[in-house]
Amino acid sequence: MSTNQIPNRKVICETLMSLAEHDRDIMVLASDSRGSAAMAPFSEQFPDQFVEVGIAEQNIVGISAGLAHSGKKPFVTSPACFLSMRSIEQVKVDVAYSRTNVKLIGISGGVSYGALGMSHHSVQDLAVTRAIPGLTVLQPADRHETKKMIEALVTHEGGAYVRIGRNAVEDVYPSDDYEFAIGKAVTLQEGQHLTIIATGETVRVALDAAAILKQDGISCRVINIHTIKPLDTKAIVQAARETHHLITVEEHSIHGGLGAAVAEVVSQQYPVPLRIVGIPDEPAIAGTSAQVFQHYGISASHLREVALDMLQQSIH
Known part of the structure; x- marks a missing residue:
């Protein structure tokens, strides 16, 4: 890439x-x-x-x-x-x-x-x-x-x-030679064990996390939700049905953003385990974007930990 x-x-x-x-x-x-x-x-x-x-x-x-x-x-x-x-x-x-x-x-x-x-x-x-x-x-x-x-x-x-x-x-797409449609999510990587749903700059983080999880033998789907509204509910429900575990990650409060939007969909249409990664209910710390991301676990390494914990919980 x-x-x-x-x-x-x-x-x-x-x-x-x-x-x-x-x-x-x-x-x-x-x-x-x-x-x-x-x-x-x-x-x-x-x-x-x-x-x-x-x-x-x-x-x-x-x-x-x-x-x-x-x-x-x-x-x-x-x-x-x-x-x-x-x-x-x-x-x-x-x-x-x-x-x-x-x-x-x-x-x-x-x-x-x-x-x-x-x-x-x-x-x-x-x-x-x-x-x-x-x-x-x-x-x-x-x-x-x-x-x-x-x-x-x-x-x-x-x-x-x-x-x-x-x-x-950093680039997510190799070029602009791809089909884009408002309201249509993009599946950047297929996977069977879980799905990471991301938006904006956290899409790159999600892809990096999926690469690490692959080394753990975990097949991770990555979906880019570039349109928060209207939301591509079909892609979300399909991911829930096929991978049974969802993680959302965003540069936003955990209240009312992408994670909340996904939760609204799956809770009503296809309930599955869901973890929301973002800024907690507190004034976000001051620092560079990288420092803030790291502090709140908006990182590939933290997403790996969340994924492993989620899958382990499902076993039990």
Whole structure:
């Protein structure tokens, strides 16, 4: 697998620039974040399709909704911690309830801001946004999936929230030559003994864990849920039926995120043992993303321990 690392925010800029050359309705809006969102090249090449709103996250959502009503295709780039909390009423009313074609890109999501701590962590955003009717919620795993996702969102009707991290991430896919569909999970690796379900940057962690478990003689399926809502319930139920054990891993609170979404499905359709790995119910520690991941067991080695314990429990 390629170790080439490119931040997803840079891929978003490059993809939107490529598409904007042929679609003058594409607009990008920033909340004093064109630099951190890597959108400076877009603002320079397409000044008439770029709006700098300043530090006013509630306003940026409202302005984007107005642009959408006028036929534009607005993409909002703003820190996920503020976009998903400070302006959540505007997201609920102006975007989702009003059925406007606004794409919200939460940059530096999860624990990307590291040392800035809880005020800048966004580990509740998936829980909040997936509870809003009419809002699609997504999280890409690497640069290739990010490109496919943005291309799909340009033609996707309706509001959407996309969360990306700040740092470069290792490739999950060897290239962008694969089929991508909003709402359709991707089985990256087949397995019979258990399934690890991951989203965003934890997909790479899940694949690494599966490689370690293979050395233990355990066949592990890995599913990438890039669309938190609408959720691919078919893939989840199939994994539960065929592997009988599920582990979810996410850069999010264990309450209301991917793990909770999977639990809602299997508890009602095909109950099996399930372990949820993520940020516990506490203010997440400050530190680099790697340090926070390690502290909370969002690692291949910890997932191996969880898997072995789960399978051992099933024997007894």
